[in-house]
Amino acid sequence: MWWLRVVCVSFALLATATTRAQEPVVTCRSCNSVGTFPCSKHGKDLGLEADPMVRRCSVAIECKVCGGALKVDCRQCRRPDVEAALAERQGLLREWLERQRVAVDDAVGHRTLVHLETTHCDLVCGIKPLMVGKVKFDTHQLAHLYGQRIEELRERFRTAFELTDDELPGRLRVYMFRDGKEHGVIGPRETGMGTAGSIGLKQMGPEFVYSMWQDPRSLADDEQLHRNIVHNVTHLLLSQMLPMRWIGNRSHGWLDEGIAHWFEDQVTGRCLNYCFEEVLVIPGSGWKNGKWRTPVRVMVDEGTLPSFAALSTKNTDQLTFEEHAASFAYVDFLLTTQGGAKFRDLVRAAKQGQATRDALQTIYQWNPLTIEAPFQAWVRATYPPPGR
Ligand SMILES: [Zn+2]
Ligand SMILES: [Zn+2]
Ligand SMILES: [Zn+2]
Ligand SMILES: [Zn+2]
Incomplete structure (x- = not known):
């Protein structure tokens, strides 16, 4: 009976319209009404990106599917608010990464450095894939590992000296290069120190910056690299601790x-x-x-x-x-x-x-x-x- 079908459809449409008017949340079985799905392109690295200390990561932002939002829109339902928020987030991430690429990568001549922003640190990492214990970490995974280690060091420093979070104001900026030439370009520019041929350069106020390169003669493995970062970032933290000042001189x-x-x-x-x-x-x-x-x-x-x-x-x-x-x-x-x-x-x-x-x-x-x-x-x- 064609008319019965029309009536039913009309009722169904009416019901949907009423529900929409009263309650904008759509019941979607596909996404559980969230409006998005986690992006499936990050594999086991999704855990790295989802770390609450990680704010932005260049590798995630370059994901062709989600643009760093780590979420994709659900095609089965419409959530204009969710879609707009997603697009806005992707736009901001793209702009941030382009600024980083122009400031650092273009200065060293290639756009392959990993840029990672965590709660207290801006890290740029170009370190070659490296064994960490028995596991090989690629440059991206190393960036996350060192970002996490720097955050942990800051927390250990803060608790060892019984400081409040406010007593370590400002951000840390760390550059880890695989190549002495790259450090030679960025290190002096960002720290204001001009020594050629150095392994590491620091600025200990008003900004807190450490730039280094992984010289294979002295920093061949992860353990040596780790110690180097810990020693030098501790100097930055010590200078950053209020009242901000370097006391070594x-x-x-x-x-x-x-x-x-x-x-x-x-x-x-x-x-x-x-x-x-x-x-x-x-x-x-x-x-x-x-x-x-x-x-x-x-x-x-x-x-x-x-x-x-x-x-x-x-x-x-x-x-x-x-x-x-x-x-x-x-x-x-x-x-x-x-x-x-x-x-x-x-x-x-x-x-x-x-x-x-x-x-x-x-x-x-x-x-x-x-x-x-x-x-x-x-x-x-x-x-x-x-x-x-
Ligand atoms: Zn949905
Ligand atoms: Zn990442
Ligand atoms: Zn993605
Ligand atoms: Zn020292």
Whole structure:
């Protein structure tokens, strides 16, 4: 009966119209009325992109299907609001990436760098595929891994010094290149440091930037690269901590390097990165192969460890290898035995222009001579002598 069919269809249309008018949400079995599906083109990397700390990733933005939104429109239903939001997001992502490409990639001559923006860091990564443990990571996966490691380091730094999030204001900007020439173009431009042939350059205020390249002579594997990033980003964090200031050239080299070594040591118990001013230098295999606790113990036992009084008035670029190790050990001692809050106050006093001697007295009731006995007792109790 044709008329019955017409009536039924009319009723159906009427019902749909009524539902639309009352409640704009369409019941779509296909997408569960969300209006979108997750983009299927990212495979196992979708987990990387979905990390809540990741804000934008160039590889995701270059996805031909979703344009970085990680979602695609459901064709079975119409959700104009969802579609408009999707298009807007894709447009913003495209504009952001084009700005990055013009600023960095075009300057080095190819558009293949990975740009990753996380909660606190802008990372540019061109590192060659690398073994991480037993798994090979491509450049894109390495960008996410290092983005995550930098965020973790910031969080460890913040909790170790008992800082609020606001006490580390501003963003970190890190460039990791596979090629010395690329770092040679971007490093000096972004840090304001002009040293040719460097492995790494830093700007420690008003912006916090580290640019480096993976020199295969000293940074061949992921572990070495990781330590390098940890050491240098720690310098950025230390300078960023309020009041913002680099203290390495204000007679507080022992704090500047000691703290960077302390976090570097946490990666795999070795310290192999040294700074000269704001430039990174990596000498050979490093002093004592980067394992410092036993050599410090030996110097304490022999009475040859540099005195705290002499150590605590030098700049970063005046420190000898023995003084780098002593700086690490003093930072280790103060943080481990006296806690993060006091240490934060010491760093803050140093940043405000106080001499270590005065801040030490106020905060710990020690002077550069009286700190020696408790420090040495602690080293004897905790740092292994040779042969163990
Ligand atoms: Zn749908
Ligand atoms: Zn990505
Ligand atoms: Zn996609
Ligand atoms: Zn350093």
